[in-house]
Amino acid sequence: MAELMQLKCPNCSGPVEWAGGVGAECPHCGSRFLVPTEAAEQLACPKCGKVDRVQKASAACQTDSRLRPPQEPSRSDEMEGGTAFALGVALAVPFSLIAALLFAAALWEFVGYGDIYGLIALAGLFFVGFSSIGWVSAIQGKRKRDRGKRRYAAEKEKQERATRRWERLYYCARDDGVFIPGETPFIPIDRMQEFLYAE
Ligand SMILES: [Zn+2]
Ligand SMILES: [Zn+2]
Numbered sequence: 001m002a003e004l005m006q007l008k009c010p011n012c013s014g015p016v017e018w019a020g021g022v023g024a025e026c027p028h029c030g031s032r033f034l035v036p037t038e039a040a041e042q043l044a045c046p047k048c049g050k051v052d053r054v055q056k057a058s059a060a061c062q063t064d065s066r067l068r069p070p071q072e073p074s075r076s077d078e079m080e081g082g083t084a085f086a087l088g089v090a091l092a093v094p095f096s097l098i099a100a101l102l103f104a105a106a107l108w109e110f111v112g113y114g115d116i117y118g119l120i121a122l123a124g125l126f127f128v129g130f131s132s133i134g135w136v137s138a139i140q141g142k143r144k145r146d147r148g149k150r151r152y153a154a155e156k157e158k159q160e161r162a163t164r165r166w167e168r169l170y171y172c173a174r175d176d177g178v179f180i181p182g183e184t185p186f187i188p189i190d191r192m193q194e195f196l197y198a199e
Pocket of ligand 2: 050
């Protein structure tokens with residue numbers, strides 16, 4: 001149905017993409033001309049049957065935020081999970097080791113310097129305790145990050161499909177709705193998102 005949109009310049013015969021309205025401007029020779037009646041009938045708003053107040057959605061969105069292109073999905077889960085993973089790993093290994101040695105040394109001093117094997121065993125116990133907290137946090141963080149990545153990929157795909165639809169939309173200011181010429185019926189503005197994201 002894309003050939004519907006292809007107007008021909010009466011001056012140089014170059015292809016002109018219709019941007020809405022009763023006229024068009026040739027990007028090749030700069031001449032302006034009226035959209036021929038037959039073409040106007042095919043391009044017209046399905047509700048009022050006219051082209052005079054029609055504009056490409058990508059142009060109309062400059063002044064009407066309701067027509068904005070589909071928004072980029074959020075990556076917050078992925079980033080939060082990534083941070084938790086990194087902190088968890090840091091806690092699991094270097095911090096745990098240092099903390100375990102400090103605690104064991106303090107306790108060893110407190111109990112009056114017993115044997116060195118007691119200190120090592122104590123430090124080992126502290127290390128296992130601290131680092132397991134770190135590992136739990138790292139594993140949970142990694143799961144959250146991976147879930148976030150998958151969710152983002154799925155939403156990104158939907159957003160890209162919606163954007164391809166949005167790029168072909170025209171907006172009729174008279175009826176406050178959108179359509180793809182020759183392809184869709186009239187879609188009221190409040191149902192535009194639903195249309196863009198439909199499977
Ligand atoms: Zn021309
Ligand atoms: Zn209309």
